[in-house]
Amino acid sequence: MAVAAVKRMSGGGIRALVRPTVPAAIRDRLALQQSERLHGFLPLLCILIAGNSLAMAWAILGDLPWWQQVAPPAIITGTCLAVLAVSRIRGKPETAAAARRQHRFAAGIAGALGLVAGFWCINAFTETEQYYCMTAPVFIGIAAIIAATCLLSVPYAAIAAMGTTLAPIVIKLSQYPYDSLRAMSVMLALVSVMQAGVVLSKYRETISTLVLEHRLEQMAQADPLTGLDNRRAFEGALDEALGRGESVLIALADLDGFKPVNDRHGHQAGDAVLIALAARMREAAPEALSVARLGGDEFAILFAAGSDSTPVMEQLSRTLPDPVDFDGVTLSVGASIGTATSPADGASAAALLHAADMRLYAQKALRPDRRRRARAAA
Incomplete structure (x- = not known):
């Protein structure tokens, strides 16, 4: 058996030399x-x-x-x-x-x-x-x-x-x-x-x-913490799609309540939250042209023309608020999401990002009112 193993290794080595992988x-x-x-x-x-x-x-x-x-x-x-x-x-x-x-x-x-x-x-x-x-x-x-x-x-x-x-x-x-x-x-x-x-x-x-x-x-194009695309890669994919004349949809997501988690439990806990939520985004949008972390607690997803993003948005709305366990501590954050489509919201990357950003912060601004209404109703 030892001789056979040596022969297999020798044969594999020769094949690797003659026909590199x-x-x-x-x-x-x-x-x-x-x-x-x-x-x-x-x-x-x-x-x-x-x-x-x-x-x-x-x-x-x-x-x-x-x-x-x-x-x-x-x-x-x-x-x-x-x-x-x-x-x-x-x-x-x-x-x-x-x-x-x-x-x-x-x-x-x-x-x-x-x-x-x-x-x-x-x-x-x-x-x-x-x-x-x-x-x-x-x-x-x-x-x-x-x-x-x-x-x-x-x-x-x-x-x-x-x-x-x-x-x-x-x-x-x-x-x-x-x-x-x-x-x-x-x-x-x-x-x-x-x-x-x-x-x-x-x-x-x-x-x-x-x-x-x-x-x-x-x-150069990956976020070192989450493994998602970085801003450079996302904007490159967006510019490339627009350059081909394709209609696209972008979704920007900003985490709600992330800073208190980071301040109270430390940066390692914050990193664990970012990694977990990045994995959920990647799982929810496997067909996306790009799933990226733009920086801090801001994420973005780019969809190609004709793709149905509604199920992805629904899944993200369900899964992103799910708690993250870190060293026995349950960490919870929410997310505000803003979307924009081309050419309805603009034909350039800057215009689309601006439109999605405005909708994201409009949604984020509603959250405190919702909480106050919920407390008043209680």
Whole structure:
């Protein structure tokens, strides 16, 4: 069992090295970033690969049958120019799904051209005169390095290009009865593995950077006490929804009786109340665009167009006044809520927040009168 466990750990470690785990939160951003970098390097890659193939064809001119002389560089150059033209016409992918399709296409093209180049190199190596038979492997080695460097942002395309280009050469050289050629095949294989490791290491570094950026963004847009959105995140979501021309509803909530609880029982008790009420708001409005703590004891909820906020408001009216237990002490607060909708109450974030704020304080102003009327009735 111990041996099996070690094997599982070893297998998992190898898989993690070869295919790093990408957290779901950054997958789309990673795909788009990879495509953006690929788009930037693509002209250089296509021009260098096409130029390298033409230079190799010139260097071995006359040593191969005409179809072997012409077809491989024509395929490589034509494909490079076609890919470059299509990429310029279509531009960068706008969605993560399109970016992933581009990556798969890039890996397929890179692998196919690598095989063409690799077998072309074998023919050139065996057919050219002995004193310059190494010309083709040198050119193909240059092509593999170019591909691995320019395709660094799309690791599996880079590895596919390098592997399919060099694998036929490594196999062919290892079959010769000469130690020098076998040593060269071993070195090519080792360099390929090393370069693949560099490519994957850079990929893991990119993933780590994006994870860190995502965490920093979350910290910058989250309230550290309650975990809700902060004012910046709420206003950003509101501006984004209004910018799309959507109708929205915002609800502002201000706690009643929170300051006496905070003053009498201490800040830890006050924090416990805020955390408990924040959880109730999040539970009541799971479909909201944003549930935020704007500061102090003020909260806000943003609803998208067409969503029915009435059940949420009713649930909040029932649950927010429920007592909160803190170290055996029962703490009770109420809440005043004001709402505003667009475009009826305004088309800007400032106008909506002002309208909701006015209604909130109008409701809050009624509460003392209600208490006095209740006492008088009693």
